[in-house]
Amino acid sequence: MFLFMLMVHIPFDERYSLTGSIRIDQSNLFGTDPKYQYRPLWSVGGSWQIANEPFMEDCMWLNRLNLRMTYGVGGNVPKDAGPYMTVVDSGYNEWVGDFGSYIQNPPTLNFVGRKRLLPMSGLIFQHSILV
Secondary structure: OOEEEEEEEEEEOOOEEEEEEEEEEOOOOOOOOHHHOOOOEEEEEEEEEHHHOHHHOOOOOEEEEEEEEEEEEEEEOOOOOOOOOEEEEEEEEOOOOEEEEEEEEOOOOOOOOEEEEOOEEEEEEEEOOOO
16 A cells, blocks of 8 residues: 655744645545545645744743644545445354354445545633742
């Protein structure tokens, strides 16, 4: 199986940073059809460390204040679905006099995992209590 993953973090001026990541693999997480393999998942983002700005020097009660924004393509696969059938061994059945099993998850034909554009933002802070 082929997998390529790259993550980059570029900080500058102790106040800003850029991030990026990409993942390309041959897994069947998004379906067994070859056209769904090698599809990249990626993200780009930026961060502003506001607490490191000169205008925040007098603010002693706030140790950290960051604003983050990211955008990219992510995806997930439902835990109860997939391209393959899952069979569970139920052990020996005395009534039948043989071993048995049952289908826990039937195969989902033309299974394609969820993939979507994900814009995200967040505000991170940490404060100190002065005594």
